[in-house]
Amino acid sequence: MNTFLKHLFFFFVTIAAIHPVQAQDCKCIEVYEKAVKAYEENYSLFVYKVTTENRDLYNAHKAIIRDRANESTSLRDCKKVLEQYLQFFRDGHNYILDSDNQVSEPYMENVEVIEAQFRDNYKKQAYHLNPLLGIWKRGSYTVAIMPSQNHSKPKRDFVGVVLESSNTNWQKGQVKFELYSNFGTSYQINYMMGNHTVKSTSGVQKDYGVLEIEEIGEWEKLWPEVENKKQLSEIELKYDEFHISYIDEIPYLRLPDFYSVEPEYVDSIMKANHDKILKSDFMVVDIRGNTGGSDATYFPVLPYLLTGPITLPSNGFWLSEDNTEHLINAFAASNGLTVEEYAEKEKTEYQMFVENKGTAYFKGTGEWTFTADTIYNGPKKVIVLTDKEVYSSGETFVYRVNQSDKVVVYGQNTAGVVDGFNGFHLDLGCFTVAYPTSYRAPDIKENPIDPYGIAPDVYVSEKEDLLAYAIKHMTQLLKNESR
Incomplete structure (x- = not known):
């Protein structure tokens, strides 16, 4: 990042007073x-x-x-x-x-900006040296991204200031988002939502004309106009969707998360492409950026990936006073019972929680075997693409399928967020804290996944075109095996 651009004198910017709303009785x-x-x-x-x-x-x-x-x-x-x-x-x-009882704290900041003057000063102040600076648009908003003159701590690097908006809650000159440089074209971002509440997220400038903000979407650069703008492929256009595309007859299955659709939806995709998948020499399963959800979501995919039974570790619970009460309530509710009915009808399980209060309790000390109801012979091989943004049940997916003889995992280590799970929310008044109550395995001290992640079979730098490399590598691998 060119540090010179961060500190340019921006003479036509002024910052208005900010009056944050403070919730009452919150120290x-x-x-x-x-x-x-x-x-x-x-x-x-x-x-x-x-x-x-x-x-x-x-x-x-x-x-x-x-x-x-x-x-x-x-x-x-x-x-x-x-x-x-x-x-x-x-x-x-x-x-x-x-917390539900907390009054949301909006953030409003005005920066005086004249679009004509911004364009006039673009070359004079060397903004062209940084492709982030310019005029961008998404949905209802057109913003100018410019160096920040706000001396907040930590000091932000850039701001997106509204030039036009069809949302009546937003006026010209209001700050839509703040950007803090991470590395290269990667940023931490405070994004002001439609009601001016702040969402902390991250983003990356994917090329000269696209700024992708996590959980928000892509912003398109309007000015300076981007020449030879890249035409996105079907895979790129549908990257956030569950779907199967084909790359020269190679099935490409995209699983962006494991929470936004039901298992039946994934099953319908697999069934619609069943015959072509079985006839393929190999297929690609892309779970990059998958932050997890429910293991059940990916179960319809397992028959195409597994080659036999797999072993899984026994799970456990940390039965503190709060956790024990929470887990009893949760297990009772999942069975449609009151706590009293649960204690009577599921007496053994209830007693297990009560008698082991204050301990780390495991249902077993070793492993158990999982066997899919159906296992298909095809495809012959499976590519699984991962990166450092694969979390939680995304990691359990990798852990399971990598035990298959036909699966090869490519990319970078997963995030390393899976040793603790079953999050409990505890209301503290002003905020609610969330933390895991359970354990992935009895041996997480000796064999942790957190925070290192699960390593791929074939490491590929994030600077490399992972999809293209994995296909070339698998093609060569199959060629070598056929000799």
Whole structure:
């Protein structure tokens, strides 16, 4: 990133006063102490993340964040402080939510910008050296992305300021998003939603004409006009959709997540392409960016990938006082029962929770065998594409299918967010904290997946065209095997 562009004097920008809304009776230091107590008592992986060897490091981190909580004066800042506390654990299953009783805190900032002047100064101030700067559009909004002159901490690098909007809640000159440089064309982003509440997310400028903001979508560059704009393929156009496309008769199955559709939807895709899949030498299953959801979503795919039974570790629970109550309520509700009815009708299971309160309880100490009801001979081989954005049940998918003789995993290590699961939400008043209550396996201390992830069979740099490389590699692999 050209640091010169971050600090250019932007003489026609002025920043208006910002008046954040503070929820009543919400002291960040009090919320912080409650959050620390909740994680230390209830977070299933706490005893693995904080050990005798690193407890001093944890306590020093906790003290620093406590000081920041003491200084916090707004809900927005307080949430950032709580999230900084969670960074010690490096676990994507830990997060902070706005409580239902919390008044959302809108963020409004005005930057005086004249479009004609912005265009006139574009070359004078060397904006052309950074392809991010310019005029962009998505849906109701047209924005100018420019260097920021706001001296907030941490100091942001760029802002997207509204030039036009058909949303009556938004006026010209209001900041639509803030960008903080990560590396290259990757950014952390504070995105102001339609009602001006803030969504913390990330984004990447995929090429000169496309800025993709996670969970929001793609912004298109209007000016300066992008020459020879790349025409997207069917796979690129449908990248966020569950679908099967074909690359020279090679089936390409895209599974963007495991939460937004039911297993039946995935099953319908597989059935519609069943005959062509079985006749293929190999197929591609792309789960890059899959942040997880329900394991059941990918079950219709397993008959095409597995070659026999697979082994899975026994799961367990951290039965703290809060977790035990939560799990009993959850298991009772899943059976359509009250807690009293559950205690009577599922007496053995209920007693298991009560009698093991205060311990890490496992249903077994070893492994169990999973066998798919149906296993198909075709395709001969399967490519699975992964990256560092594959989380949770995306990782259990990789863990399962990589035991198959026909599967080869390409890409980068997965995220490493799977050793703890079954998230419990605990309301602290101003915020709700979420953390895992369960364990993936009895041996996670000796054989952890968090935070390292699951390594691919064939590592391919994220700078490489992973799909193209994997197809070439698999073609060569099959050719070598046929000799």
